[in-house]
Amino acid sequence: xxxxxxxxxxxxxxxxxxxxxxxxxxxxxxxxxxxxxxxxxxxxxxxxxxxxxxxxxxxxxxxxxxxxxxxxxxxxxxxxxxxxxxxxxxxxxxxxxxxxxxxxxxxxxxxxxxxxxxxxxxxxxxxxxxxxxxxxxxxxxxxxxxxxxxxxxxxxxxxxxxxxxxxxxxxxxxxxxxxxxxxxxxxxxxxxxxxxxxxxxxxxxxx
Amino acid sequence: xxxxxxxxxxxxxxxxxxxxxxxxxxxxxxxxxxxxxxxxxxxxxxxxxxxxxxxxxxxxxxxxxxxxxxxxxxxxxxxxxxxxxxxxxxxxxxxxxxxxxxxxxxxxxxxxxxxxxxxxxxxxxxxxxxxxxxxxxxxxxxxxxxxxxxxxxxxxxxxxxxxxxxxxxxxxxxxxxxxxxxxxxxxxxxxxxxxxxxxxxxxxxxx
DNA sequence: AATTTTCTTGACCGAATGGTCAGGTTGTGG
DNA sequence: CCACAACCTGACCATTCGGTCAAGAAAATT
Numbered sequence: 001x002x003x004x005x006x007x008x009x010x011x012x013x014x015x016x017x018x019x020x021x022x023x024x025x026x027x028x029x030x031x032x033x034x035x036x037x038x039x040x041x042x043x044x045x046x047x048x049x050x051x052x053x054x055x056x057x058x059x060x061x062x063x064x065x066x067x068x069x070x071x072x073x074x075x076x077x078x079x080x081x082x083x084x085x086x087x088x089x090x091x092x093x094x095x096x097x098x099x100x101x102x103x104x105x106x107x108x109x110x111x112x113x114x115x116x117x118x119x120x121x122x123x124x125x126x127x128x129x130x131x132x133x134x135x136x137x138x139x140x141x142x143x144x145x146x147x148x149x150x151x152x153x154x155x156x157x158x159x160x161x162x163x164x165x166x167x168x169x170x171x172x173x174x175x176x177x178x179x180x181x182x183x184x185x186x187x188x189x190x191x192x193x194x195x196x197x198x199x200x201x202x203x204x205x206x207x
Numbered sequence: 208x209x210x211x212x213x214x215x216x217x218x219x220x221x222x223x224x225x226x227x228x229x230x231x232x233x234x235x236x237x238x239x240x241x242x243x244x245x246x247x248x249x250x251x252x253x254x255x256x257x258x259x260x261x262x263x264x265x266x267x268x269x270x271x272x273x274x275x276x277x278x279x280x281x282x283x284x285x286x287x288x289x290x291x292x293x294x295x296x297x298x299x300x301x302x303x304x305x306x307x308x309x310x311x312x313x314x315x316x317x318x319x320x321x322x323x324x325x326x327x328x329x330x331x332x333x334x335x336x337x338x339x340x341x342x343x344x345x346x347x348x349x350x351x352x353x354x355x356x357x358x359x360x361x362x363x364x365x366x367x368x369x370x371x372x373x374x375x376x377x378x379x380x381x382x383x384x385x386x387x388x389x390x391x392x393x394x395x396x397x398x399x400x401x402x403x404x405x406x407x408x409x410x411x412x413x414x
Numbered sequence: 415a416a417t418t419t420t421c422t423t424g425a426c427c428g429a430a431t432g433g434t435c436a437g438g439t440t441g442t443g444g
Numbered sequence: 445c446c447a448c449a450a451c452c453t454g455a456c457c458a459t460t461c462g463g464t465c466a467a468g469a470a471a472a473t474t
Contacts, residue, residue, distance in 0.1 A: 032327055032328065033241075033243060033327060034240075034241045034243065034244055034323070034326075034327065035244070036240055036241065036243060036244030037241055037242070037243030037244055037327070112326055115322075115326055115381075115382075116241070116323075116326060118381075118382050118384055118385050119241075119319055119322055119323060119326070119381055119382070120239055120240060120241065120244070121239065121384050122384045122385065126384075126388070129384075129385060129388050129389075130388055133385075133388075133389070134388060134389060137389050156403055156406060156407070157399055157402075157403050159389065159390060159396075159399075160396075160399055160400050160403035160404075161403070163375075163378060163379075163382075163386065163400070164375050164378075164403070164404070164407065166378070166382075167374040167375045167377075167378035167382075168370070168371050168374045168375060170374075171370060171371075171373070171374035172370075174322075174325075174326055175322075175325050175326070175370075175373075175374075177325055177328050177329045177333070177336075178325050178329065178336060178340075179370065181333070181336050181337055181340075181341060182336075182340070182341060182344050182366065183366060189366075189367075192364055192366075192367055193367050193370070195364075196363055196364050196367035196368070196371070197367075197371070199363060199411070200363070200371065200407070200411045203410045203411050204406075204407045204410050204411070
């Protein structure tokens with residue numbers, strides 16, 4: 001155990017509970033106000049802990065943000081990873097859309113956290129995007145291209161296909177305020193959205 | 208002219224020039240950092256004016272932001288307004304998509320300014336959305352519905368159609384950083400995007 | 415129970431922020 | 445060229461921000 005950078009002591013129950021509280025509060029605050037718009041005092045209030053206590057658990061504001069982004073990336077890429085090369089092409093893509101839509105519904109704060117970060121040039125996330133995301137993106141666009149070459153999907157640019165899927169699904173989380181206003185606060189616009197997107201991408205991709 | 212709220216004196220040349228400088232600088236700063244992340248000092252630097260001088264032309268940080276948002280709304284709604292009830296339905300919608308895509312290419316900062324605002328709950332823009340945008344939205348979705356009822360377009364929910372158009376076109380401005388990384392800094396991904404979107408929405412809407 | 419470790423906080427700090435103001439400079443109409 | 449208005453700025457201010465610290469309270473360990 002000569003790794004001086006990782007003081008790996010098993011975290012106590014209090015550690016676990018409070019770190020979770022802080023991260024949950026920070027997610028709420030960061031996703032609504034962006035990194036620079038968020039303050040430690042807001043996070044302290046939302047978490048029910050004092051500001052110095054928050055700095056006892058995290059090295060600073062940026063450390064909290066980075067921790068959130070790291071945790072986010074895994075969950076974010078997961079639905080795309082699940083796209084199975086051996087499954088039915090059309091159903092795999094429609095399934096992916098469904099999963100993304102579920103994430104917009106269940107984790108809108110995470111979606112907005114990500115959107116805020118990328119909108120502002122991804123200053124704290126570029127490395128993640130250039131490695132993890134880029135690799136997965138290349139892999140999956142290649143897979144989709146193969147499916148198209150085999151005539152199992154109507155041909156189109158797989159990269160823009162993925163962009164469109166991301167854009168349309170995340171839109172309902174990121175622009176929730178606008179959507180709510182325009183649909184007169186309909187109980188759940190996401191239901192109608194899912195049906196619409198299924199139809200649209202089915203028509204696009206059916207050979 | 209008994210309107211005490213508007214000191215309507217014709218603005219001098221210097222007024223005009225400096226207000227423009229300030230708004231241009233503010234657009235750059237606000238669109239990158241969001242409202243709370245932007246500082247008057249940054250705007251001062253970017254505009255080449257001193258901070259007190261900026262406050263000579265505008266009542267404060269918020270006034271600058273509001274001015275930008277007001278100016279934005281007009282340009283933002285314009286492409287949709289241009290959708291002609293008497294034109295060919297499919298071509299009208301594809302033309303609208305084309306115009307929106309042009310705006311993403313030419314005015315990415317405006318797109319990001321808008322995205323930042325809505326992402327954070329549209330605190331300074333809700334009234335605008337509820338009046339101007341909502342009215343136009345209802346009008347145009349009704350028009351598209353009529354077209355569908357007449358069998359001139361394949362049926363789908365016109366509201367989600369517009370959401371999808373907004374999401375996909377603005378994505379290339381708002382998530383420019385991500386798109387650039389994933390396309391290896393391709394000269395202009397928007398070209399390919401336009402072709403892709405034309406194809407997708409054509410397939411969706413062709414009866 | 416004693417002691418060591420972990421946890422928590424009130425008080426405080428330097429830097430940054432939005433904004434003010436008195437007074438100077440520049441432009442402009444007569 | 446004079447006088448008045450418009451324009452501009454250095455110095456300053458109150459508040460908020462991220463962050464520190466010494467010392468007390470609570471757990472855990474012995």
